[in-house]
Amino acid sequence: MRFTEEHEWLLVDGDLVVVGITEHAATQLGDVVFVELPELETAAAKGDEVVVIESVKAASDILAPLDGEIVEVNDALVDNPSLVNDDPTGEAWFFKMKVDDLSAVDAYMTEDEYKDFIGE
Amino acid sequence: MTTGLLELPLKGLHAELGGKFVPFAGYSMPVQYAAGVMAEHLWTREKAGLFDVSHMGQVRLPLDQASALEQIAPIEVEGLAEGRQRYGFLTNEAGGLVDDFMIARYADCFVIVINAARRAEDLALFEKHLAGFEVITDRALLALQGPLAESALARLLPDVATLRFMDVRRLTWQGLELWLSRSGYTGEDGFEISVPVSVCNAFARALLAMDEVAPIGLGARDSLRMEAGLPLYGNDLSETISPVEAGLSWGISKSRRLDEAKAGGYLGVGVIASHLAGEAxxxxxxxxxxxxxxxxxxxxxxxxxxxxxxxxxxxxxxxxxxxxxxxxxxxxxxxxxxxxxxxxxxxxxxxxxxxxxxxxxxxxxxx
The missing domain is CATH 2.40.30.110 (Aminomethyltransferase beta-barrel domains)
Incomplete structure (x- = not known):
């Protein structure tokens, strides 16, 4: 698993990249009450806002971590947004991307580097 | 760490309880505790939630200033009975809202509770129109809200059970005087309690030691007041919104309305009277x-x-x-x-x- 400075995690699954948010991010957000997922087969450029998450406190975005195409979304989050708090790095993945260059994932932080980044 | 923010007298207790602090109205305030906004909100609706609202301004006003206050607020102050509290608001020349407040009448003075974010504007208006008022600096303000608030508080102060909604009373705890009102900002039954700073820690801990009492942060305070349809100054109320537009016509006392004993005589009366007449x-x-x-x-x-x-x-x-x-x-x-x-x-x-x-x-x- 790799980590972005926007507190997303990336997991390579075959030729796809699975994206979610870290436990740290979920804790900071508080109780998640709404998730808006992108449409399937959407082309996304790195940095595009592809998901909206709202907690009881505020709204925030998830950015596409890489250039590619959204090929799968986790509809369970729409009906049950609190999954993001219950299991952020497991069941609560947000989307899967087919990316142009899988090796670009390795440019992101390792778990140890991410822990340093958030000061743990 | 110096943040330029004012600290609550109970800041140490909030930190101990896992409070997450955010800046609010110039104060560092706990927005939530370990349980989180959702759980704290539901707890307050089912049991009893303890809120620290010490950021709010408490102002003592001599009883002889009742009619002076009526010049800046379209409410009946002289007729407020001892032991009772009333909701009110300060208006400006344009008929907008300067702030909303609660005023309680005790045997020897009024006590007004104002919004922290509006302290400067309110005090400027008080300076101009009122004499002898005094900002209270040696008291914390706590709120205990929820269906179990009465039974919990009665274990420390048995007399609270005799208060009705909007009654106020002074009661003694550990030799010091607490000022209680049966009111709040959650839509629940409950109390607001003005506590001398010297005992506020002990008092809050005595309440939190009860199984049914949990600390509740600003986040849940906001969702609770929204569900109860209660407006918040800075969001739903402002200097360019009249009390009538804000849905607060009920707060304009009958005696201050057209053709009544003390009609008008407050700032912005022209605009507010026209809004009451249907022109909002x-x-x-x-x-x-x-x-x-x-x-x-x-x-x-x-x-x-x-x-x-x-x-x-x-x-x-x-x-x-x-x-x-x-x-x-x-x-x-x-x-x-x-x-x-x-x-x-x-x-x-x-x-x-x-x-x-x-x-x-x-x-x-x-x-």
Missing amino acids: ARKRIGLVPEGRAPMRGGVPLFLSETSQTQIGEITSGGFSPSLGHPIAMALVQSDTDAHAPIWGELRGKRHPMRQVDLPFFKTSYKR
Whole structure:
């Protein structure tokens, strides 16, 4: 698993990249009450806002971590947004991307580097 | 660490309880504790929640200043009975709201509780119109709210059970005087308690030691007051919104209205009287978004999915933990049909909402 400075995690699954948010991010957000997922087969450029998450406190975005195409979304989050708090790095993945260059994932932080980044 | 923020007298206790601090009205305030906003909100509706609202201003006013206060607030102050509290607001020359407040009458003085964010504006108005007022600096202000608030508080102060909604009383705890009112900002039965700073820690800990009492942060305070349909200064109330537009006509005392004993005589009376007579341009309404997306303050409102004419905007909104869906309050043109669907524009997309009566959640005051 790799980590972005926007507190997303990336997991390579075959030729796809699975994206979610870290436990740290979920804790900071508080109780998640709404998730808006992108449409399937959407082309996304790195940095595009592809998901909206709202907690009881505020709204925030998830950015596409890489250039590619959204090929799968986790509809369970729409009906049950609190999954993001219950299991952020497991069941609560947000989307899967087919990316142009899988090796670009390795440019992101390792778990140890991410822990340093958030000061743990 | 110096942040330039004022600290609450109970800051150490909040930190010990896992409070997450945010800046609010110049104070560092706990927005939530370990349980989180949702759990704290639901706890308050089921049991008893303890809130630290010491950031709010407490002002002592001599009894002989009643008629002077009536010049800056369209309420009956002289006729407020000893042992009772009333809601009121300060107005400006344009008929807008300077602040809203609670005023309690004790045997020897009035005590006014004002919003922290409006302290400077309120005190400027007091300086100009009132004599002998005094800002109280040696008292914390706590609120205990929820269906079990009375039974919990009665274990420390048995007499609280005899207070009705909006009654106030001074009671002694550990040799010091507490000032209690049966009121709050959650829609629940409960109390606000002014406690000398010297014992506020011991008093809060005595309450928190009870199984049914949990600490509640600002986040849940906001969602609780929204469900109860209660406006918040800075969101739903401002210097350019009249009390009538804000849905607070009920707070203008009968004696201060047209042709009554003490009609007028307050700042902005021309505008406010015309608004009372039906000329208000805007009104505050309740909205329930049809989808799950919370619609928060600032969202522009329209009468259709395509209309280019904005009819108002959301002033407060968010997710309602008790109802399990989003809710919002808005200021819209007063001629808006009460049954018309309203569309809010969020992230470039229009979402339908229906109008509902306030409050969203039935209040349970002990009248």
